[in-house]
Amino acid sequence: MMNATENINTWITHLSAKAKMSISVDCVIFGYDEEGLKVLLIDCNMPSYEGKKSLLGDLVEVNETLENAVTRVLQKRTTLTDLYFEEVKSYSDPDRHPLGRVITLAYYSFIKISDYKIHDTEDKHLEWISINEIPDLAFDHQKILEDCYLRLKKKIRTHPIGFSLMPKKFTLMQLQNFYEAVLQIKFDRRNFRRKLNSLDLLIDLEEIQDNVSHRPAKLYSFDFKKYNQLLKSGDLNFAL
Amino acid sequence: MMNATENINTWITHLSAKAKMSISVDCVIFGYDEEGLKVLLIDCNMPSYEGKKSLLGDLVEVNETLENAVTRVLQKRTTLTDLYFEEVKSYSDPDRHPLGRVITLAYYSFIKISDYKIHDTEDKHLEWISINEIPDLAFDHQKILEDCYLRLKKKIRTHPIGFSLMPKKFTLMQLQNFYEAVLQIKFDRRNFRRKLNSLDLLIDLEEIQDNVSHRPAKLYSFDFKKYNQLLKSGDLNFAL
DNA sequence: TCAAAAGTGTTCAGCGTACACCCATGC
DNA sequence: GCATGGGTGTACGCTGAACACTTTTGA
Numbered sequence: 001m002m003n004a005t006e007n008i009n010t011w012i013t014h015l016s017a018k019a020k021m022s023i024s025v026d027c028v029i030f031g032y033d034e035e036g037l038k039v040l041l042i043d044c045n046m047p048s049y050e051g052k053k054s055l056l057g058d059l060v061e062v063n064e065t066l067e068n069a070v071t072r073v074l075q076k077r078t079t080l081t082d083l084y085f086e087e088v089k090s091y092s093d094p095d096r097h098p099l100g101r102v103i104t105l106a107y108y109s110f111i112k113i114s115d116y117k118i119h120d121t122e123d124k125h126l127e128w129i130s131i132n133e134i135p136d137l138a139f140d141h142q143k144i145l146e147d148c149y150l151r152l153k154k155k156i157r158t159h160p161i162g163f164s165l166m167p168k169k170f171t172l173m174q175l176q177n178f179y180e181a182v183l184q185i186k187f188d189r190r191n192f193r194r195k196l197n198s199l200d201l202l203i204d205l206e207e208i209q210d211n212v213s214h215r216p217a218k219l220y221s222f223d224f225k226k227y228n229q230l231l232k233s234g235d236l237n238f239a240l
Numbered sequence: 241m242m243n244a245t246e247n248i249n250t251w252i253t254h255l256s257a258k259a260k261m262s263i264s265v266d267c268v269i270f271g272y273d274e275e276g277l278k279v280l281l282i283d284c285n286m287p288s289y290e291g292k293k294s295l296l297g298d299l300v301e302v303n304e305t306l307e308n309a310v311t312r313v314l315q316k317r318t319t320l321t322d323l324y325f326e327e328v329k330s331y332s333d334p335d336r337h338p339l340g341r342v343i344t345l346a347y348y349s350f351i352k353i354s355d356y357k358i359h360d361t362e363d364k365h366l367e368w369i370s371i372n373e374i375p376d377l378a379f380d381h382q383k384i385l386e387d388c389y390l391r392l393k394k395k396i397r398t399h400p401i402g403f404s405l406m407p408k409k410f411t412l413m414q415l416q417n418f419y420e421a422v423l424q425i426k427f428d429r430r431n432f433r434r435k436l437n438s439l440d441l442l443i444d445l446e447e448i449q450d451n452v453s454h455r456p457a458k459l460y461s462f463d464f465k466k467y468n469q470l471l472k473s474g475d476l477n478f479a480l
Numbered sequence: 481t482c483a484a485a486a487g488t489g490t491t492c493a494g495c496g497t498a499c500a501c502c503c504a505t506g507c
Numbered sequence: 508g509c510a511t512g513g514g515t516g517t518a519c520g521c522t523g524a525a526c527a528c529t530t531t532t533g534a
Contacts, residue, residue: 215531
């Protein structure tokens with residue numbers, strides 16, 4: 001125990017080896033395709049959790065930031081770079097990991113499943129699982145997933161993080177299906193369309209769907225350029 | 241480097257001593273009194289930061305959670321227990337601390353300054369500094385403080401975390417002054433009062449101020465009981 | 481001609497915002 | 508009686524929510 005004035009930010013002169021521990025990052029990798037919202041999970045073979053699935057994670061190396069570690073995990077598991085991700089919170093129960101003291105920081109990411117390629121044969125125990133069919137997970141990963149999903153749902157209503165998961169050209173119905181799948185709520189079609197039009201961030205491509213056995217829908221793309229301008233200038237209120 | 245399937249959540253059987261590091265918590269302790277919003281800072285005497293002030297923080301012990309560590313720091317510095325606090329985010333630049341690799345998690349708390357007692361004479365280098373007069377801080381604490389202040393401002397508009405900092409009996413003007421000091425914006429008096437009344441969470445104590453050289457104001461208290469009931473039942477929309 | 485999805489307008493209620501005058505008290 | 512802060516009401520514009528019918532295409 002330290003005396004009243006010693007602490008990490010004032011008087012101490014060295015870091016005790018005894019108080020050192022392992023840090024990990026755990027990533028809830030959300031993915032979307034026409035079937036809906038899914039999460040990338042891996043089989044866990046650690047004693048006492050055998051047969052369960054877990055999130056993707058790894059230990060943080062001594063010379064990298066947490067963000068570096070997340071980038072590394074995401075790249076290794078999806079082969080994709082420059083992915084969006086966000087920190088959610090820490091999990092630090094001393095008994096949370098059977099191998100010893102491991103504090104973890106939870107992050108979530110969100111990708112288009114069709115962009116994802118199975119990386120190598122050893123990754124065959126990796127699987128996309130529908131958000132509605134998540135099994136019991138190893139460690140405290142159930143809680144981590146819940147917390148990250150809540151954050152995603154909050155974030156996606158105020159930030160256009162979903163548009164990079166759309167096809168380059170999409171219909172308003174595809175967009176609505178996406179939001180309904182992620183948020184697990186239904187929108188009124190007319191109100192949804194009016195809302196999106198009023199944002200004035202969709203580009204009408206003046207093209208229509210082809211080879212559909214019903215009235216073809218107009219195609220749109222998202223105006224990332226305009227969005228970034230509005231973001232910088234500060235007068236943006238994106239909300240769904 | 242691990243092979244493609246090894247990671248903290250699957251195959252490894254032991255934690256490498258090499259990858260262990262120190263974790264700290266840093267607390268932005270916000271305080272409020274009639275003078276406004278302040279932050280509790282301490283003198284930093286660490287070489288290269290001498291003369292600067294820093295946040296309150298400490299290393300996390302091997303057998304405690306981050307929340308335990310925060311509770312410990314808050315209790316030591318304020319002598320108060322059961323304080324509200326919230327995790328904000330991690331700071332993990334490998335070079336952020338001169339003594340070595342220290343990852344820190346930032347938390348903020350919020351207390352009534354009049355409840356705070358100087359704990360012992362060694363703490364004389366502790367000081368409440370107005371939010372508008374924060375000097376250059378040691379380490380990355382400037383950034384941490386900014387991030388925590390943004391979070392506080394967001395939180396306080398949707399959660400009644402401010403009411404425990406009010407006197408037991410308060411006037412609507414005192415309440416408005418509090419929100420204006422924390423958020424650094426002005427509210428229209430009539431609209432503020434209407435808003436608070438419409439929440440229906442204030443108890444009209446049917447008492448008035450005494451010994452004031454103007455029309456005495458009515459006194460109110462916050463109905464924590466009703467708030468918690470509404471919170472549980474789910475149909476609560478507290479927003480300012 | 482039928483099935484299937486696309487597209488379109490209006491009404492209503494609630495909420496945030498802007499704004500100006502009289503009231504009660506101590507000195 | 509005056510200085511000081513306490514207390515009150517109205518009007519307007521925006522936004523979210525509810526709701527049903529016609530259009531276009533391929534089969």
